[in-house]
Every structure is written in C-alpha cells, then in structure tokens.
Amino acid sequence: MPTMSLGDQLKRRKPIVFQHTHHQGEELARNLSTFQLMMFGVGATVGTGVFFVLGEAVPKAGPAVLVSFLIAGLAAGLSALCYAELASAIPVSGSTYSYAYHAMGELVAVVIAGCVLLEYGVATGAVAVGWSGYFNELLSETIGWRLPQALSISPIPGTDGEPTGGLINLPAVVLVLLCMVLLIRGASESARINAIMVLIKLGVLILFAVIGFTAFDADHFSNFFGKGLAGVSAAAGTIFFSFIGLDAVATAGEEVKNPQKALPRAIIGALAIVSGIYLAVAAAGLAAKPVSFFEDSDNAEAGLALILKEITGNEFWSTILSAGAVISIFSVTLVTLYGQTRILFAIGRDGLIPRKFLEVSPKTMTPTFNTIVVAIVVALIGGFVPSDYLWDTVSIGTLVAFSMVAIGIIVMRRTHPDLERPFRIPGYPVTPILTVLACLYILWGLAAITWVIFGIWIAIVLLFYFFYGRHHATLNTYTDPEEIAEPAGRRLREDEE
Template identity: 45%
Template sequence: MSPTPTGLRIKSPESLIAESGADLEGHGLKRTMGLFQLVCFGVGAIVGTGIFVGLSDTVAEAGPAVIVSFVLAAVTCIFTAFSFAELGGAIPVSGSSYSFAYATLGERIAFLVGWCLLLEYGVSVSAVAVGWSQYLNELLDSLFGRQIPAALSAGPGDGGVINLPAVIVILMAATLLVRGIRESAGATAAMAVLKIGILIAFCAIGFSAFQADNLTPFMAEGVGGITSGASLAFFSYIGFDAITTAGEEVKNPRRNIPVAIMICIGVVTLLYCAVAVAAIGALGADEVGNKPAALSLVVDQVTGSSVGGGIIAFGAVVAIASVVLAVMYGQTRILMSMSRDGLIPRTFERVSPRTATPVANTWIVATVFAIPAAFASLDVVVNLTTIGTLAIMAVVNVAVVALRRSHPELRRSFRVPLYPLSPVLGIAMCLYLIWGTGWTTWVQFVVFVAVGALVYAFYGRRNSRLGAVTPPTAGAAPVPREG
C-alpha cells in the first residue's frame, strides 16, 4: 500500500471498522435493519420535498425539458452512488462520507466533509420541514376548508412570522428517533411504501389527461434552463447516501449497503421521470411551474374535485415527514462518528443504555435545525443544501480513487464499474451542477467552509484523538486481503 503522506492524519479502514464495533460508552448500536428496511430507509430519505414541493421550481427553470434535468441529476447520483456503494461495502461504519474521507484524504478534509454534511443533513431537515408545512396547509384546506394562518405557518422570507408546523414535525421525528432504531425503521418502511403508492396513483391520474402538445416546445428555456433545472432537481435525490450512515445498524452491511443504494437510485429515478412527464403532460409547464403543492393542483384540475388533491396532500405530509425522520437519523450518526474522533464534543457520541440511541445528540440536532425551519425561506436552504451535497459527493469520488491506491487489497463487496472513468465522471458532473447553483450560493458556501476551517483549527485539531495518541503517519494499518 502507499505510505501515508507526512503530516497528514489518516485513519486506516481497519481502525474505523474496529472502532465502530467498540463499545465506547458501554452501550453500542445494534444491528437490526435488514435489506428491505434499508431500502425503505433510503427511499424514505430521498422521496419528499424535492418532488412534492420542488417540482414546480424545477419546471419553471427548465420547462418540459425538466425530464432531461432529472436525468442529468440522476446520472450525477448514479456515478457517485457507485462510489458510495464501494466505500460503504469496504468501510461499513456510521460516518458515511466523513469516515470515507478520514480513511483516504486525512483528518482536515474529513472534518470539512463532516461540516458540509451539516448542510446535506441538518439544513436539509429545515428545508424538508418547510415543505411539510406547505402540504399540511393544503391537506387542512382540502379536509376542513381552512389553513393555518400565514403568520404561524411561514417564515419572514415567505410572508409569515414563524413556521410552527415545520418545528413540530422536527420535534416529532426526534421523539421517534430516541425511542429506538427498530421503531424508527418500521415507521420509515411504512411511510416509504405509502408515498410510492401515492406517487404511482398520481402518475395514473396525470397520464389519463396527457396531451403531447404540452411537451412542446420541449427546450423552451434552452440549455441554460436545463442546467439550472438539473441543479434544482438534484435536491430531489439528496438522501440516498444516508444508507451508508446506517453501517453499524445493518445486518450484513458489506452486502446490503451497496445493493440498497443501487435499488434506491433506480426506483427513484423512474418514479421522478414518470411524475414529471405526467404533471406537465396533464397541465403544461406554465401551469405546473412556480405553483406550491403542484401535484395536488394537477390532480384537482384533472379530476375536477379537491378530494384527489387532498389524498396527494396527505401522501406528501406522510412522505415529507419520513424524510425528516431519515435525514435526522443520518445527521446524528455522522456527529456520533465525529465525536468518537474528538473533533466535536463527546456529548454527541453518548448512547442511551435503555434505547441504544444517541439521545442528547438527537435533541441537539432537532433544536438547532428547528430554528432555520421556523424562520428561513425554502429557496435559501435548498440552494445551500444542494451545493454542500455536491461538494461532498465530489470528495467521495476522489476518495474511491485514493482508497484504491492506498489500500488495493482491502476487501470490497462492490467495485465501481469502468474504474477510473466512473469516479472521474462523477466529479465532473458534480462540478457541472455546482456551476448551475449560481454565484450567490457559491459565496455563501465559501463563507460556510471558511468558518468550518476555523472551527477545525481552533477545536477539532487540538482535541483530535488520533492526533493525541498517534504520530502524523498513523493510520496505515495492515488490512485484510481480498477474499
């Protein structure tokens, strides 16, 4: 294997796996999730605000060519999914991309990846919760003809004062998460099945009123619109990597993690393209674009009744709640891994002896990210989440190449096809979509990363357990050979 660069703190894959099995607090995580639950967990983390709420914004950017935007976003995810599958099978621990970066690119990059994961998981919880609030009002209007007043169901940027429903759904998810992973996984599986059924029913209704003329002119907004639409559509796919955060609670993780990732990406891509075609084919891009709760609007228009729209709204409320649950789960497990390494306070690694869950960690996450959910605009949190996730995925593709070079004999239950072309294309696609987010988002992201670098310099590096007990060249421990 290649030697570790001088001065670069890298933790070996073997060390990461050994520590994930160590019972640091006397009460470790339990392996209770099978493949079906893991796939449902992945679908639960992906399908939510992006398709139920974000579809209208994506259509407004790309027009009928939004289908191409979804495919571009999916291709980006597929290349990166290959990388996540290889790394998740080789290093089946809870830290996901943070742990992968620690094993390949060093502690500083790993910390910044963990910092950016606050955008992918933490801030996205806020975005998803805001979307949940919109569909809750749509459901209440369908059932009772009334909505929660704007002052109490939207933040200042959206014409309100505080978004109480968004805060409530985050607190509900936290309550379920601290009860135990078995209960959380069961609830997520049930909600995943329900929302897939709702979206399939939507497609059936939309295609019943399909008009081919609504898809022309197909590229009304040009290539630029497709690119911007793909950057927005990418938000709809965020969450598939949450599967790798369950590495310590999955049965047979080396097999089940790669398989679950591939199944989730395939199912979700087909579903999204079908929903987009059905929606635009039924009403046209102008009607669908920039309309909150667009799917309910389509069903109401096609059926001539608010009943169908109410059913879609109910499905959206359930679907988006499951995303909050799954994404919060992922965030707490990443913070747990960072805490084990000493890069953030030890509070985040403590596991309850009664529920085998990180209780304090979960409530801290819920409290911190309920604040932007209560007061921030959906557009702001979506853009930041998207660019942070794309940056992380670019790093994961780099990590695959680095791990192949440094640990070529490491046991891998899945290998990236067409290596090294696949990870290189994954990096290129991530950078392409980052370009589409716009300069305002770039500036916000640079500032966010700069703050993270300062936090690492003044806290993380000084408190790192790897730095305290090993020399800079540590981490190059022997690894098991293939087979």
C-alpha cells in the same frame, strides 16, 4: 499530544481497523435489515423532488426539466456506485466524512464534514417547510380551515428591509420535534415506521402518475429547450437535492446487519426506485399542465394536489394525494434528521467536536443528546428560513460530498489495493471520473450567492477545527505517525450477519 507538524496533522489518515466490536467506547445497535435500509434511502429521496421541487425546477428549464432529472439521476447513479464500493469496504457511521478521513486525511475530512452537515441540516429544514404547505392544504380540504399565515409561513426579508410573510412556520417546527421523539425511541422502531410511510408514498405517487397521464397534452412539451442549456443545468442543480437519500443509507453503516453486503444492495436498490418514480411523476405533471402552471407562485404549495383537483374536477383525489404527502414527507424529515445525528456521532468519536455528541442511551442505544441538539437547530431553520433560500444550498453540499466519494475511490484503490471490497465499482477508473465531471457540471449551474453562503459556512467549520478540533482529535493519542497512516485490521466477523 504527539509531536507532529501542522502539515502532518492535516494530512494524517484514520486507520482502517474492523473488529467484532468495531470501535472502542460507545456503540450503536446493529438491528436494521437490508429492506429497512433501502426504505431509508427511498424515504429520504422520493417526496422531496417530486412533491414540491417541480415548482422550483420547471420555471428554470421548462419541459426540458425531464433532461434535468436525467442529468441529476445520472450523477446520483454514478455516485451511488462509488458509495456502494466504499460502504462495503468501510461499513461505519459517518458516510462521506468517514470515507474522506480514511482516504484523504484530516483536513479534507473536516471540509467534507462541513459539507454533509450543511447538506443534512438544511435539507431537513427545507423538507419540513415543504411539508407545511401540504399540511395546510390538507386542513383546507378536509375541515375547511387553514393555519393563519403568521403561523404557517417563514419570515421573508422585504425589499425595504422589513420582513414580510409570517412570524414562524409552526408546522415545520412541530414536524421536526415529532421526528426527534421517534429517533430517541430507537433506530429500529423509526425504520419500521419509515418503511410503512414509504410504501404509502409510492402508492400515492403511482396514483398521481396514472391520473396525470389521462390528461396528456403534447403541446405542453413544445419548445422543449426554450429555457436553454443554462436553464437545464440550473434545474438539475436544484433537483439534485432530492437524491440526498443515497447518502443517508451510508450513514447507517454501524446499525445494519451484514453491512458489507447490505449497504451496496440498499444503495443501488434505492436509486433504481427513486429514479423511476421521479421520471414518471415529472412526466405526468408536465403532460397534464403547461410550464406556466408551475411558474405561477400560487401553485407552488401542494402543486401536485392542485393538478389532480383540476384534472378530475373532484377534490377527493387531491385530498388523497395531500394526505399521502403529509404522511410520506414525514419520512424524508425522519431519515435526513437521522443521517445528521449519525454523522455528528462519527465526528464526535473522532474528537473533532465535543464528545457529548457521542453519548448513547443505554436503554435505546441512540445518541439522545446529539438528536435533541440537531432537532432544535433544524427546527429553527424550518421555522424561520424560507425554502427558497435552502434548495441550492443543500445541493452544493451534496455535490461536493459526492465528488469526494468518487475521488476517494481512486485514492483508496492506489493507497489500499489489498483492502477487501465486497462490491467493486464497474468501469473503474472511468466511472468515478465521470461522477466528478457530472457533479462539476451541476455545480457550474448554481447561483453565485449559493457559493458565497457555502464559502462562509466552510470558513466557520475550519475555524472551529483549528481552534478546537485539531487539539482534541482522537488520533492525537497515536504516538507513531506511521501507525496512523498504516491501514491494517480485520474484517467484520461473519457472525454479525
């Protein structure tokens, strides 16, 4: 290990060097198309917010939840532009973590690694829990049988200290393990299956919007801001969780063809689809049902299916929506689990975690050990942690990560002015500054307990770094601190298109 002060080590930046073989050691196969990548983004987002977050967000904001969707969408849109520039300039795995390492140094990268690992790990568990509700609803509607509560609901801490609810959310565990098997088989195969599921998802949600608006009642939008601005902000924080898919696109930087063009196109395209479908379905849900419907905890599970059932008086349409949700929310779990494994792959390549996470199967070109470990941890979260404890925890990791991407844009423009940027963010420097402000506004609305959980997690991450990561970092092999700080290198060759 070179002689270097702790301060210099914490500030050192990873050099930006691109070659035809873009890294020494393990490689991932570049076989994803722009369309598949865009479907990754849509697959990771549409479904989480619309299928079951309405039950969490509407009670907080009332009809003004539409404003909450707009605020969350605005913050995500601004962030998407920031991601597009960095992804085109630095098309590697690791997304926000990798950008932070290149732009702001090792310590910031470690903190951001903690944020995105929390973001993806908890998000996948939360989505799996939500999927379980739709799966049970589908069983009830098709064969008249439901899984017993003991096997379909996570344990819930009781007021007297004794747990209530069930023993394990078994469908959530099974879903995560199925996604694990798909990812181990290969990224391109997973991408094809995901694209099919996304198209089913969009068709089902368009169907819901059309039927929902047939029951339009203007009274449902009365007392629009009755919950106050604080409620709007709190709901926006919860809803923001569902825009995590934009980050998932950037995690595939090393597995897409022509990444410098494909990444910006996929990110912006996914955002446009996501924002449009979210607003349409949220407005249709409120048009059909009053706020009190969403405040009723009995309607929390599979709420959209219940709306269709009550509008049409026929279980057929609600069964179609439940089936679509079961199929399509599968894609959310698949993509967020994928994102987690690729971020760990990048961290492992930098030596900050054991290099076992870097091992790639020579047959499938996927990080098998990495995927199995992530799936086991996420399955435990989905099986034993109620979704109420997961939503805002995901949002805080996402918001901090998005803020760092925006700050990274400003830093990189100053420290790397000559870096090739196939996509340049419009309205610089206003756009990244607005991104940070929008994220801070949503963070302000999160509950204090969310900040406590986040603080404890980041403390654990930093302890691991100081006792293990900094001693095994790949940058320790550099002998010249100036070499570490110098961002030299070549562009990815055109023949990778």
